[in-house]
Amino acid sequence: MHAASHPNGEPRADVAVVGGGIVGLMIAWELVRSDRTVRVIDPDPAGGASYAAAGMLAAVSELHYQEDALLALMLESAQLWPGLLDSLPEGTRDTGYRTAQTLVLGLDAADKRALTDLRAAQARHGLEVEPLSVREARRIEPMLSPSLSCAFHVAADHQVDPRRVCRQLIAAIGSRGGSLVRASAVALLRAEPGENARVTGVALDDGSGVLAGEVIVANGLGASGLGGLLAPLESALRPVHGDILRLRVPDRLRPLLTATVRGVVRGHPVYLVPRDDGTLVVGATSREDGLSGVAAGGVYQLLRDAQALAPAVAELELVEVTARARPGTRDNAPLLGRMRDTDGESIAGLVVATGFYRHGVLLSPVAADLCRRVVDGESPSSLDAFHPDRFSQAKSKEPV
Ligand SMILES: Cc1cc2nc3c(=O)[nH]c(=O)nc-3n(C[C@H](O)[C@H](O)[C@H](O)COP(=O)(O)OP(=O)(O)OC[C@H]3O[C@@H](n4cnc5c(N)ncnc54)[C@H](O)[C@@H]3O)c2cc1C
Known part of the structure; x- marks a missing residue:
């Protein structure tokens, strides 16, 4: 120094x-x-x-109502990631960066309505989200449940391992x-x-x-x-706690998923992020109950909803449960x-x-x-x- x-x-x-x-x-x-x-x-x-953090670089999938200035910042940052990774010296480039696609899925009819509305908002902002049939989604990811109500494809969102x-x-x-x-x-x-x-x-x-x-x-x-x-x-500032799980996919089930899967399951958001080391990150709850440790109900909800999207999640090894507070603002x-x-x-x-x-x-x-x-x-x-x-x-x- x-x-x-x-x-x-x-x-x-x-x-x-x-x-x-x-x-x-x-x-x-x-x-x-x-x-x-x-x-x-x-x-x-x-x-x-x-x-x-799961490490999703999800400017498109994470669009929220009335957050236009934030969207512009998110899109700019997503563009900066590849150059940033290139700036790292030799020997420090193992960051888990993946450009795999994202599939967005709904389970029931109400989830489909919510995701269809979101897609309309994304289209108004010029964000590319392509509707797929459930059959097409399952052709990309055969381990997905056949009982889905809808599927969308997002090419622009990527991931790192934070x-x-x-x-x-x-x-x-x-x-x-x-x-x-x-x-x-x-x-x-x-x-x-x-x-x-x-x-x-x-x-x-x-x-x-x-x-x-x-x-x-x-x-x-x-x-x-x-x-x-x-x-x-x-x-x-306000703490917004999140529970998140890490699971290991046994050899016989690999690859469980290749895309990042984001879903709405009976109104609950859930995501499944495959890592290249054969683990799967399942997250995340969003709680303002002040409980700083892992919430039992949060773990239950995440496993239940992840299984609804990909039933084989029940056969994975649960290797880590973590909770941390997001630094939220008003x-x-x-x-x-x-x-x-x-x-x-x-x-x-x-x-x-x-x-x-x-x-x-x-x-x-x-x-x-x-x-x-x-x-x-x-x-x-x-x-x-x-x-x-x-x-x-x-x-x-x-x-x-
Ligand atoms: C479950 C979960 C999933 C998430 N998934 C994603 C995701 O997929 N994509 C995404 O973009 N974001 C995600 N986030 C949000 C993301 O993790 C946070 O926005 C981000 O980590 C904030 O980074 P930070 O460096 O500001 O804060 P932190 O990572 O909280 O770091 C703050 C640091 O400050 C240190 N510190 C505190 N007080 C002091 C002090 N007095 N002196 C010195 N050091 C101090 C702490 O030790 C800590 O290391 C997720 C968050 C959670 C909880």
Whole structure:
């Protein structure tokens, strides 16, 4: 690491990234590639939501009503993924990236109506989704149930294995001189009183600190825990827990599936993502009940619904059940860009990248690109809809 030592003995870097989930690591990789010295601070890198994620890069299948700005960001990020993977050094390219197609399936008549409505919305946005007969879907994936009500084909959505991506990013960052500090950030460091608000680094839980020209706060749900200037994020962030399963397909059933299968089963969304190591990821519930461990009912629901789409799921080995909280926001869009104070003035040295909710894997390359541009001094217009303080700024401008 090229970080020089500060007179106080605290290491100094161009950029300190708080949080080493997929978003923080992707930002750090982008910044070391722009020849900056970078320190990533995390007591448990890649152990948060990124550890649970299925890794679908599903800009088309995940279209949601009234999320147009988010859709544009998702489509841009999906385009950035191949180049990002090419940017990784030799020896760090094993990321589980797959361009296999996605099949979207419904079980009963109501599921068919819901998916037909979704397809109409996708068509209005110019997104390509092709209807298939159930027979055609089963020709592509013979292990699917014959009792489906509908099938659609999405060519554009792809997948990565987020655990592998994080591992490779850590290696890649290290290969360019970046470093990982295994500690928790507890507070932002500020310039002396009297100066304009300027963040100069972060204090760590072991009593040390990292001084940096820019601090990028990318620690998911932990962002508001740094207090002070970041306290307004507390009311913007919400944990949305998800249960997710990993199953091993026995040799005699391989390949169980080659496509990613997304379904709606009696109103419940479920997905089955085959990995090239012969495992299958089945996810994910979406709960705001505050239970941080795995919910028994969630595991039951996922297995029940996955079996309805592919009955042989009952014959697989269940190797892992995991639950993590997605860093959700009040409007489901990320909190991204330079933080502003209560007067709406940009705070020098402080950039926020959190709140990626259901799409943090997909969105990490575009988040990294935008953060690098902000650190370069640009104000990209694509960030206008995602100001990290948009909820508190709106409130402080309400007439009294
Ligand atoms: C079940 C499930 C399935 C999902 N599937 C998909 C999917 O298929 N596709 C997709 O795009 N997205 C998916 N997501 C969403 C995605 O996982 C998240 O949006 C993404 O992981 C967020 O990344 P992050 O780096 O912001 O946060 P995290 O991965 O939560 O990382 C935050 C990091 O910050 C660290 N940290 C916290 N506090 C501090 C502190 N004070 N100091 C230092 N470090 C700190 C933590 O240790 C952690 O490593 C899924 C999520 C879940 C739960």
